[in-house]
Amino acid sequence: MSSLEAQVAAYLAHRMPEAVGIVVDELGRIYGGSSQETFRFHATWKEGEISIDRRLILRRDATAGLVVAERDLEYNVYRALAGQGLPIPGVYFLELDAKWLDRPFFIMDMCPGKPGSPFVLTDPYDGHGTAIGEQYWSILGMLAAIDYKAVGLESLRNGAAPSGYWALELDRWEAILDENEALIEPAVRGAMRWLRRNPPPEPAKASIVHGDYRSGNFLFTEDGNISAILDWEMCHIGDPLEDVAWGLDPFWPITRHYPLDEGLARWEAASGIAIDRAALDWWLLFTAVKACVIWTTAASGFASGKNREMTMALSGIRAGHFHRDLILKMMRTRGAMG
Amino acid sequence: MTDKGMSPKSLSPENLSPGNLSIDNALHGLEEFLRDRIAPAIEDPYVSPMARLSAMVLRICANSVDDAAELRVEENAAIRAILGEAAPLLPASIAGQYHDAATSRDPGLKISILDAENHRLRVLLVTAQAVLEDGIGPAAKALDQRIWQLLETVEAKRAPRD
Numbered sequence: 001m002s003s004l005e006a007q008v009a010a011y012l013a014h015r016m017p018e019a020v021g022i023v024v025d026e027l028g029r030i031y032g033g034s035s036q037e038t039f040r041f042h043a044t045w046k047e048g049e050i051s052i053d054r055r056l057i058l059r060r061d062a063t064a065g066l067v068v069a070e071r072d073l074e075y076n077v078y079r080a081l082a083g084q085g086l087p088i089p090g091v092y093f094l095e096l097d098a099k100w101l102d103r104p105f106f107i108m109d110m111c112p113g114k115p116g117s118p119f120v121l122t123d124p125y126d127g128h129g130t131a132i133g134e135q136y137w138s139i140l141g142m143l144a145a146i147d148y149k150a151v152g153l154e155s156l157r158n159g160a161a162p163s164g165y166w167a168l169e170l171d172r173w174e175a176i177l178d179e180n181e182a183l184i185e186p187a188v189r190g191a192m193r194w195l196r197r198n199p200p201p202e203p204a205k206a207s208i209v210h211g212d213y214r215s216g217n218f219l220f221t222e223d224g225n226i227s228a229i230l231d232w233e234m235c236h237i238g239d240p241l242e243d244v245a246w247g248l249d250p251f252w253p254i255t256r257h258y259p260l261d262e263g264l265a266r267w268e269a270a271s272g273i274a275i276d277r278a279a280l281d282w283w284l285l286f287t288a289v290k291a292c293v294i295w296t297t298a299a300s301g302f303a304s305g306k307n308r309e310m311t312m313a314l315s316g317i318r319a320g321h322f323h324r325d326l327i328l329k330m331m332r333t334r335g336a337m338g
Numbered sequence: 339m340t341d342k343g344m345s346p347k348s349l350s351p352e353n354l355s356p357g358n359l360s361i362d363n364a365l366h367g368l369e370e371f372l373r374d375r376i377a378p379a380i381e382d383p384y385v386s387p388m389a390r391l392s393a394m395v396l397r398i399c400a401n402s403v404d405d406a407a408e409l410r411v412e413e414n415a416a417i418r419a420i421l422g423e424a425a426p427l428l429p430a431s432i433a434g435q436y437h438d439a440a441t442s443r444d445p446g447l448k449i450s451i452l453d454a455e456n457h458r459l460r461v462l463l464v465t466a467q468a469v470l471e472d473g474i475g476p477a478a479k480a481l482d483q484r485i486w487q488l489l490e491t492v493e494a495k496r497a498p499r500d
Contacts, residue, residue: 029384183453184460187489190467197471310391317398317498325497328490337490338483 002027004101008041008058011100015093019045019052030057036074036233037062040110057089060105063306072096073156074232075106080151081208085142087111087218087228111228113219118252124215125257128224133258134266135226136218140247141270144207144240153208157236163202165238170195170286173293180293180300188292191285191327194334200282203239204273211235213243215252240273245283249291251322288326295320365400369393394500401499410452413492414444417459420481420488424466427478432469436462 009024016022027041039058046052059074075094082090089109096104116124116132125132148154158168174192211234219228244267247254254263264275299316301307331337373393380386422440425433439462444455463485470482 028382031384031387183457184464186460186464186467186485187493189464190486190489193468193471310388310395313395314391317395321493321496321498324493328486328493331486332490336483336486338480338487 004039005041007101009043011093011095012043012045014100016045016047018047021046027058036060055110056092057108057110058101058105059108060101061103062309063103072104072106073235075108077153077156077208077232077235078108080153081146084146084151086139087226089228089230111219113221113225113227115216115219115230118215118256125220125224126222128220129257131224132220132226133254133263136247136254136258137263137266138270139226139229140210140213140243141267141273143210143213144205144243144267144271144273146208148206148208148237153237156208158206159237161206161237165203165206165242166195166200166282166286169236169238169242169290173290177293177296180297182300182303185292185296185324187324187327187331188289190336191289191331194331194336195282195286195289198282200239200241200279201276203241203279205240206237207240207271209236209238209240209242211243212246214247214249215254215256239279239283240271241275241280241283242286244275245280245287246290248284249287250326251291251319285327285330288323288330291323292320292327295323360404362400362403365396365403369396369400372396398498398500406449407447407452409495410449410456411444411447413495414452414456414459416488416491417456417463418442420485421459421462421466423481423484424470427473427481428466428469432465436466 005024005027008027009022012022012024013019022043022045024041024043027039030038030040037060039060040055041058042053042055044051044053072094075091078088078091081088089111091106091108094104094106095101098104116126118124123129148156148159154160157172158165161168170192177188210229210232212231213229217229217231218226219230221227244264248260267273268275295315298312299320302309302312302316370393372389377386377389377393380389418440421436425436425440428436439459445451467482467485470478470485473479
């Protein structure tokens with residue numbers, strides 16, 4: 001066993017005192033995602049006469065991530081949403097004590113399937129784009145339909161707010177931008193002012209917002225089924241159109257695989273919420289602003305030396321430009337340039 | 339050394355010898371070695387793609403070296419010009435600051451110094467635009483639109499060059 005495998009085995013022994021002969025092997029870091037470090041591993045042990053053989057995922061806090069994540073948030077969301085009909089992994093142990101693996105982490109099931117990268121020119125869904133698109137919108141609609149209080153998620157950010165979700169989110173992202181921006185970007189600041197001057201209507205229903213629901217953040221199997229929605233670090237309570245808009249962003253557009261109108265109709269059917277297209281337009285600009293803040297955070301994390309993942313640098317440079325350029329295009333359509 | 343070798347024409351950038359090991363040239367060499375030799379030799383499924391991404395970042399950096407100072411000097415000048423136009427449209431309490439900024443000069447040519455000056459001017463630009471947006475009248479509106487147009491130009495010039 002490698003050093004990390006031995007550490008994980010020791011932790012499992014601590015959490016499962018009834019387990020005998022725990023062996024951890026095949027541990028390897030999974031490429032992709034910079035909010036948390038993700039490792040896959042294989043574990044075997046015996047409980048009485050029963051031999052257990054599991055493939056698991058370990059999610060550990062990054063030293064500095066793409067997003068500002070509350071360390072136990074993702075684990076708690078997975079726990080709360082279990083049994084709600086959404087494809088999500090089962091979770092087992094949350095560990096906040098850094099003595100085990102240097103930083104907090106949690107352990108969950110490794111789900112079958114693979115992610116489809118939105119950043120490749122080839123078909124990321126192996127010919128299953130239509131089926132994936134249908135499920136993508138239906139699952140997101142199901143999420144919006146869930147009563148967040150009934151599943152115990154009112155403790156999420158904004159969970160106690162009666163209204164004004166757009167302002168709460170905009171305030172949050174502006175504060176993160178203030179904290180991380182080395183070179184002020186007038187286009188982003190201008191778009192933020194526009195969003196404040198032109199607020200969207202209150203949502204028909206406050207919902208669980210995944211926060212990063214898009215191509216690349218779910219797994220699909222060979223037969224074209226979405227097997228797991230992942231990366232819930234930015235989950236909060238808010239306007240469900242935030243998630244709808246996020247997935248439509250041209251950096252990772254689901255519309256590449258499934259027509260917009262059909263997708264929105266599927267979402268409406270699953271959520272029971274009618275989409276206000278003007279409000280959706282507001283959230284599309286918000287999406288570009290939020291993305292810019294995330295890329296700024298990535299650049300800041302890399303520049304400070306806290307996280308030298310190349311994804312962080314490339315996001316800061318390339319993705320940052322993409323979304324500032326997108327903001328400018330959107331502001332042009334809003335008449336900002338005359 | 340011949341007279342021809344000392345002529346002004348031969349000293350112009352376009353006649354610089356391709357054998358000059360400039361910073362961008364060296365970075366491109368590193369990028370190619372990382373991409374073509376090192377990355378393919380790495381078996382680790384996490385480190386290998388990171389090496390390829392490193393090469394991409396290196397290429398973007400290499401492509402931004404040569405005109406980095408020129409780009410910033412021109413951008414700062416363009417922002418100063420707009421700030422000068424904004425000054426008469428702003429409240430008297432801050433107008434003087436904008437007159438001063440409009441006539442200021444870059445304090446040096448190091449990229450770090452130009453970036454710091456760029457940030458200072460951009461902060462003033464953001465403040466001015468916020469005031470103009472709240473203003474009434476065609477002059478304020480026209481200048482607000484010109485600021486947005488300038489931001490388009492700035493973003494286009496700063497686009498990463500793959």
